[in-house]
Amino acid sequence: MLRDITIGQYYPAPSVLHRLDPRTKLAGTMLYLLSLFMTDSVVGYAIATVFLVSSIKLSKVPFRFIVKGLKAIIILLVLSVSFNLFLTPGEPLFEFGFIRITIEGIKTAGFMAIRLIYLVIGSSLMTLTTTPNALTDGLEKSLGFMKRFGVPVHEIAMMMSIALRFIPILVEETDKIMKAQTARGADFESGGLVKKAKAMVPLLVPLFLSAFRRAADLAMAMEARCYHGGEGRTRMRPLRYGCLDKKAYIILIIYFTAMALTNLLPW
């Protein structure tokens, strides 16, 4: 039941996208997200669609997994679409009582929906093709310059990777405790809000205890191996740009320029 949760879940596959350096993918995703906000024309969206669809094809991740991420934003999507649809002033296309739909409204609502959907698919494509650890490595390296301004980049990255590492462990632990309490007749599903909240106590108390215990164990294990922060630390697998990354950057620059140019088009 709980095992099906996908928070930045990695989907293993032998694809070009998986092999890219995490920094390339991070930069690519950032540029892609930016490009979505730059353009406002049909051509721009067409280019973005081609880019997205070919990335999905390259990633070899089944379409089902990519769409899964959209479930989380359905409410946001419906809200923003209906606001734009009903509240945009302009030439009325359809009028019924207080409901007024304008051509401009349809246009903005449509673009808004596409933009949101593309945003989510684009970023989940990155997390689906990059392991959480590679992602934090990439972030640490790309943001390394901030150390000069006193930002503890390494420590933040370490905290992130530990947190990410602990998500599946805690999910599994929750599943286990839930099962154990269910075996003792606990009921987590039925009843009103108060009853449900009360039913969480037998789950949350053991879960917190176990999280604290694990945290203490991990701290002990890290100290036993002489961990003392990022100063002078080398990596087992240092990040290195390859030939593939160069090609990816070239494609990205071409894509980004094309997207920027669409704003100059008259339609």
Next chain:
Amino acid sequence: MSLKAEHLTHIYQAGTAMESCALRDVSFEIEDGLFVGLIGHTGSGKSTLIQHLNGLLRPSSGTVYLDGEDIFSEGCDMRKVRARIGLVFQYPEYQLFEQDVLTDVKFGPKNMGLSDEEAEKKAIEALKVVGLAEEYYKRSPFELSGGQKRRVAIAGVLSMEPKVLILDEPTAGLDPKGRDEILGSIDRLHRERGLTIILVSHSMEDVAEYADKLLVMDGSELRYFDTPKAVFRHFKELEHMGLAAPQITYLASDLRKAGFQVDQDMSTVEEARKEIRKLFRGNDEG
């Protein structure tokens, strides 16, 4: 009363790249009052199997019958099934949550809809079975030692008065004394109250001593379901599965190779003692 599994198959994360088959066509029937040992290498499907027996996991296909009733059928009350088939997970002390021991043990019976007094009566009875002294009843479960916590957790399941008790490695991580105490209580429950016991264990010595029958899992499949003696005769195959026979079985095999006529099926220290004494007496007479 009997517990029967029919063609149980379970596939985790079906339809994804992570798909894996944890149980493949497992069928068996456990009669009332039997002490069954469940053995198998790590990842052989033991834990998945026992979670099906009280309906925590739904099989991908196949089903489980309790007294002839399909527990996965529509009208079946899962809570009643779970009260009749008590399941004690691995490291059960990690599910304790209440402020004191007695309240924690009462959790199960109260979930079954019993009044506070009745629940308390059952809780005290269960705590007596596992041998926890009364002075601990009002203490926080988190102050107890590992072995005591575990006994409280087992009492938490026993207080629902199940007819079948399934324990997943109840002695893991305990010292020899704590181990003997827990196995002793389980054996007493079996002999005195006629409970059906399913004991998941990595210790061949333990299952040889207590179990009437053994279920042997290997690679998601049920390999053997027979008496310990019959199963341990296959000790070569057991080794291939990453298991082993009790050391006494190896002793018997070595003794026979050396030309001593001992029973090849002996598996406990007690049986070995008798056999070897018989051997000496036989020599005296001859």
